Amino acid sequence: MPGIALNPGLRVLVTAGASGIGRSIADLLIENGTRVHVCDVAEHHLADFRAAHPGHGASICDVSDEAAVGKLFDEVRKGLGGLDALINNAGIAGPTGGVEDIAPADWRRTIDVCLTGQFLCTHHAVPLLKQAGNGAIVNLSSAAGRHGYAFRTPYSAAKWGVIGFTQSLAKELGPSGIRVNAILPGVIRGPRMVGVIRARAGQVGESYEAMEQEYLNRISLRRMTGPEDVAAMVLFLLSPAGINISGQSLGVDGNVESL
Structure with a gap:
């Protein structure tokens, strides 16, 4: 039976890989023998990554900038000599507010x-x-890509789009032996979620503590997910154990019931 050990020397690009979920993914992949290149928009996070992993690549890049992405891939080709996996992790929370x-x-x-x-x-x-x-x-979507998300319409719309993008790519690239999946994190511990909960609490006039409990009450396991849990799913999907998994939307969220 295939295991979750990665093939030696796997070459992986992790976008927004110098902090948060991306950093957890990069750290775990490197720990398991992968050659990693990360990009990020924050130079101080990239400096921290370079200090921790001097043998791996790190580039400044805003993934929404076409020219910057072209430059990033020039650096990936130079540093890794090719690519075996792409982790599309970069994203932003977007605004909180009514559509109007x-x-x-x-x-x-x-x-x-x-x-x-x-x-x-x-x-x-x-x-x-x-x-x-x-x-x-591996494309990072969100529980918001499965549930509607009031007052977060730009984010939810984008994350639903990621699901359609993923399923279309799986069909298009499968004959070339390329597997494409989406991971749907839920309520992730960390500063971004603190900001999201605080903004939502302000929107409806509740305390931060009350809004945090509302979020937890919508999760079957009644706990937040750690970025390391998302990283573990990426490791599984890139390993031989995930060789026949493609076109899937995999929740790593404690079973978020609604948003």
């Missing part, structure tokens, strides 16, 4: 980073994955 109050520029920015960024990176990655003979793409 959300600025069109904030809508576009959320879609550009959370959805178009995945297209741009995949556009450049697929020729490298085909050259490698096989490969895998």
